[in-house]
Amino acid sequence: MELAAQIASSGILMGFIFALIALGLTLIFGVMNIVNFAHGEFLMIGMYGAFLTSTLLSVEPLISLPIVAVVGFLLGITSYYLLIRYLLRGPMVAQLFGTFGLMLFLRYLVMFIMGPSPLAIHKGILIGKTVSLGWLIFDVGKLTAAGFSILLFMLIYWMIEKTKLGRALRATSIDAEAARYMGIDTEKMNAFAWGIGGATAAIAGGLLANFYYLTPTVGMLFVMIAFATVALGGFGSIRGAFLAGLIIGVIEMVAGQYLSQLKISFVYLAYFLVVVFRPRGLLGW
Numbered sequence: 097m098e099l100a101a102q103i104a105s106s107g108i109l110m111g112f113i114f115a116l117i118a119l120g121l122t123l124i125f126g127v128m129n130i131v132n133f134a135h136g137e138f139l140m141i142g143m144y145g146a147f148l149t150s151t152l153l154s155v156e157p158l159i160s161l162p163i164v165a166v167v168g169f170l171l172g173i174t175s176y177y178l179l180i181r182y183l184l185r186g187p188m189v190a191q192l193f194g195t196f197g198l199m200l201f202l203r204y205l206v207m208f209i210m211g212p213s214p215l216a217i218h219k220g221i222l223i224g225k226t227v228s229l230g231w232l233i234f235d236v237g238k239l240t241a242a243g244f245s246i247l248l249f250m251l252i253y254w255m256i257e258k259t260k261l262g263r264a265l266r267a268t269s270i271d272a273e274a275a276r277y278m279g280i281d282t283e284k285m286n287a288f289a290w291g292i293g294g295a296t297a298a299i300a301g302g303l304l305a306n307f308y309y310l311t312p313t314v315g316m317l318f319v320m321i322a323f324a325t326v327a328l329g330g331f332g333s334i335r336g337a338f339l340a341g342l343i344i345g346v347i348e349m350v351a352g353q354y355l356s357q358l359k360i361s362f363v364y365l366a367y368f369l370v371v372v373f374r375p376r377g378l379l380g381w
Contacts, residue, residue, distance in 0.1 A: 111345020142301025172294025
């Protein structure tokens with residue numbers, strides 16, 4: 097019983113992080129109906145941003161979060177204006193290959209600059225520390241990352257549902273042409289969605305860097321998990337991404353406990369089953 101509770105609670109903590117990674121992906125898809133294959137590279141750049149800030153400037157890795165958020169936001173907006181807005185004029189296959197090309201460009205640019213060797217942050221208030229809650233033991237880095245993920249989800253959900261900017265984003269996602277007739281600058285809404293997607297992914301990367309190794313290819317692992325999360329929750333559904341992240345986190349942790357070499361395979365199996373039996377996801381529309 098204690099082992100089951102430990103596995104489930106650890107899975108839920110990772111699930112919050114998976115949900116945060118999927119948040120930007122589902123937001124971009126919901127607004128523009130485009131899949132961003134480079135989303136994992138935004139996360140990877142956030143991880144390296146936290147690493148470089150903490151090592152070169154000798155500051156606490158958590159303090160780097162506002163910096164990586166700004167970097168991710170600017171990267172998202174730049175990607176939109178220099179590439180994505182032109183891809184939107186073409187067929188779906190052009191959009192897929194375009195974001196795939198962006199993924200390769202960012203990955204190998206970082207590999208050229210930083211090298212292919214794995215890196216890790218070794219100093220920080222969260223590094224290597226655990227906390228006990230009764231007979232449950234938690235990694236402080238994961239616990240903090242889960243807390244930040246919940247706060248960011250609440251902030252983004254409030255912005256989407258309660259603000260004028262959020263209503264403009266929802267209008268753009270439902271019918272961009274009608275939104276333009278109503279005076280909404282859909283070009284700016286698209287760019288803002290990419291900026292938010294890049295910022296949330298970079299923040300997730302900055303949080304992951306406290307307890308996960310860094311390589312230029314690490315984004316591929318997490319973007320595949322994010323795709324599974326978005327598919328399970330429903331493309332374009334923020335609440336669905338949050339719920340699906342928790343489910344995926346528990347699946348990954350349970351599978352890792354008994355079949356560690358195949359734990360990601362069970363995540364992909366869940367993705368496959370959702371695509372076959374419920375293509376719109378749990379809360380998709």
